[in-house]
Amino acid sequence: MSNAPHKPLSVDGNTKLFPVLGDPIGQVKSPAGISSEFSAKGQNALCIPWHVKPADFDAVMQGLKATQNCAGYIVTVPYKLRVLRHVNKPSPRVQRIGAVNIVRREGDNWVGDMLDGVGCTNALRNNLGFDFKGKRALVIGTGGAGSAIIDSIAEAGAASITIFDLDTAKANEVATRFGKAHTGCKITVGAAVAEGHDLIVNATPCGMGEGDGMPAPFGRLDPKVVVADVITKPEITPLLAHAKACGCKISTGIQMYQAQAAMIADYLIPGKSDV
């Protein structure tokens, strides 16, 4: 997110629109965050919440594609996989991950990318100075966000990634898929234990719910381990609270989102340099 002071938002007949598709929608931060990014860049564009029930998803997508000033959109839970059929130009990253969180119109085409993983690795790099080269990571969860994070950690130069998911078949499939895509990184399925890892990332919803504990029963953590969580609400999950208590550096879901915001705004309305 840029540090520019918040400029007041405006709207007129020429404003470009970027809906955020999700269900539920009230919790999404992109309408305020990305609209501010557009405003700071001098763009006449707004990011707006777009609440769609699963039964209506395809009808709503048809309507948005036929709306001339809808110049792209952001996708959140539960549509990051389902939206793939509406994106005819997916990035190589999207093809590896099988999920999309951001789409822009280019003429008759819809060009999609998945920035959740880059948000996570950028937050760790920019806020904590974490250098992925040669590091050993544990990623818990292999949904859209988990897969994107595995992909980005491997791309960032990690030595190894241990994948844990309660669905072992899914964990095996993901490990095999990303192992083939990132031959320089050893990607295996393993136990959710801290030992032997420099970085732990929770990419499951465990920690969002009232009374949730940690996604795995970690004991005392070595303070050299860095711990990240994708959950934005609460920002400090039970896992992150435990990590802080152990003296570990942490990276929150909000920081991961913030690390994505400027990238999202640049992707949705590219500057001249990357058109």
Add this chain to the structure above:
Amino acid sequence: MSNAPHKPLSVDGNTKLFPVLGDPIGQVKSPAGISSEFSAKGQNALCIPWHVKPADFDAVMQGLKATQNCAGYIVTVPYKLRVLRHVNKPSPRVQRIGAVNIVRREGDNWVGDMLDGVGCTNALRNNLGFDFKGKRALVIGTGGAGSAIIDSIAEAGAASITIFDLDTAKANEVATRFGKAHTGCKITVGAAVAEGHDLIVNATPCGMGEGDGMPAPFGRLDPKVVVADVITKPEITPLLAHAKACGCKISTGIQMYQAQAAMIADYLIPGKSDV
């Protein structure tokens, strides 16, 4: 339009959306004007431009109806008639006029009204102190706006309305229809001449185009005649320029739009009193 100072607009995950459907769309004033009204009322709501080509209109309507936080919409050229099929609870005024410019969601229903005519009569009443009781009006043009204005002038208590349209059959149909609905007002088809009228309203597009003249060849006007035009761009049409030169009071399309803005905002998000 309220005289409250412009509050900065904002958007978040809970913002209600009210698209303005039209083709073209760049010229519409509602996104800025109605969004300001919402903001001044403390509503978390935005009015946004929604550019739809005629071939896509019904698909876009299906998508908007399935969008949970789309709480209504505004309709402009060329969709004020076509949108009728998507409004299952039209107001009595809509049923008389056969056109809709404003729709709100009420549970599973879409409730529609047509405020163009009230905007015109309110502007004349509020800005010029024009009292319609017993007055004789000439209305030129019988499209959506013209029909709505005829209806509102009759409702406001005018003694008579002369209707002129190049399409005489259309003029006759409209005169008959509104004559039946407003038995206290004498509604007839006649020539576009100033004599015998206290009010002249242009409800045709004549005056928008480069090089357009007046919609009828008026000579010098009696300064007691009041002249109104629905055109917003240019605000001072050839007809209004001529009327001013003759010393007549005038009412512009912008003033008609402004007289509608607060009504539109109140209609789209009703206060407790009229729910």
